[in-house]
Amino acid sequence: MSITVVGSVALDTIETPFGKITDGLGGSGTHFSVSAGFFTQVNLVGVVGDDFPKEHMAMLKSRRIGLDGLQIAKGKTFRWVGKYDFDLNNAQTLETHLNVFETFKPELPAAYRHPSVLFLANIDPDLQRHVIEQAGKPGFIALDTMNLWINIKKESLAKTIKLVNLVTINEGEARLFAGTPNLVKAAKDIQALGPKTVVIKQGEYGALLFHGDHVFRAPAMPLEQVFDPTGAGDSFAGGLIGYLDRKGQFDDFETLKTGVVCGSVMASFNVEKFSCDRLLEVSVADVQNRFNSFEGLSRFETIVL
């Protein structure tokens, strides 16, 4: 029972209407790992520069996240500078400095091969396939992506999607990839490439799970204070994939439904503070309590008309 995840580890400088953070710990691999770590063992494959703060390394170690696959390269850590306006829905990228990430070639340590689950967080789909080739035959492969790869490497992305069991993608990206505004059709298009399971992330609206012919809609928590949405999608995937790995079930609709709710729970914490700060504060009991409040949020009585 363990997840090998490959993704970015970054230092984010972010401004929202509620505050500003400089060089906060971010990146898709980081947000995923911290979230999934509530449910299962996670091994993180990525790269940082030699300027990467030791306290972040210590924090990740303290969460029992495997770091043998985290390369420390000569140079600077990947940095992203972004800004959100009041609606918090669209990140405006001000600066991207790939730094050591530019020449990153993920290498899986021997101990990380043949994981029960391989999660390919948002990176170049060519690199995602390079990781699949090294991973032996994982029991289950999931991937996330972003609009950039749909725009500039769609064929490569489609090739990678053919190799995986589950895709998480946000709704705008699903529409862009499939060329249709209709999400049911978009999910079917992605499923037709191979993955039986497609999870469409809808931000403050929740998520849609398509598994074979089954559909489930997970709610998102209506929050009065959304502080910083950065990493919400990665925390979501961490809760979902972490829960599946903990249960050891990847093809059961009920387990997938619960997993998607776990994803929504973790994302709802993630957005309450900058970086992973909120997830670092909460306990397993807090996660359980919020899961319970998701139930309250979406349960309704049967009627007979």
Place this chain on the structure above:
Amino acid sequence: MSITVVGSVALDTIETPFGKITDGLGGSGTHFSVSAGFFTQVNLVGVVGDDFPKEHMAMLKSRRIGLDGLQIAKGKTFRWVGKYDFDLNNAQTLETHLNVFETFKPELPAAYRHPSVLFLANIDPDLQRHVIEQAGKPGFIALDTMNLWINIKKESLAKTIKLVNLVTINEGEARLFAGTPNLVKAAKDIQALGPKTVVIKQGEYGALLFHGDHVFRAPAMPLEQVFDPTGAGDSFAGGLIGYLDRKGQFDDFETLKTGVVCGSVMASFNVEKFSCDRLLEVSVADVQNRFNSFEGLSRFETIVL
């Protein structure tokens, strides 16, 4: 047990990517009445011109919708001409001909006064108050509105909102009215004026119910074919308010939750064809079946972490 509703009765000419209809039966009062009629007795107050097709009148009568408050005025019926692009989210108004609606002054027949429920569909908030004044003391008053009144008659709208128990409003309008992108805050702002219950309609994402301090999120059905969204919000309100009136309970959170799901069910039918055509085809058993599939769509198992 009956609802008196005041709203528009219109002839809509609509073009979507999937087809075109000329002078189809529309209007907020119509969509509401046909939907609510599945649950309870509805009495419709509105106005049409002397060109209003007899078959529409016959159809409404056949649904046992009370028409004693439907004035037939000299002149032409209110007409709206609109268009939707592929995403179907935003109606583009091409033409509005108020015609007899321009000088409409709603008058409640004696039999429609003191209803158990008064529903003020989207019309000028001054007229909504004029109706409240005539209605005696209804057990429960609900209203819907639109961005136009927020933009040009916000003070009048706020005055009307103070007099009602429940507000249905779409998310863009809630944000506009409250001046905040955060829907939890927007709902609280509206509640602070008086109504204990605020229902925020989110189109393809479902709806949020705020009742006192309680929150519920109703799913929307992911549909592969959305044909024409016109009237979805009014059908939604019809299902919600119709169910509440049928149960005779207006302040019970469980009943309100179920009512919001009934609203989503009716809206999901409404968008499958032009005008009220789909709702005129479906049976009570079809409504029950779709309600059941909403349950399947949103039920998930409890976990213990």
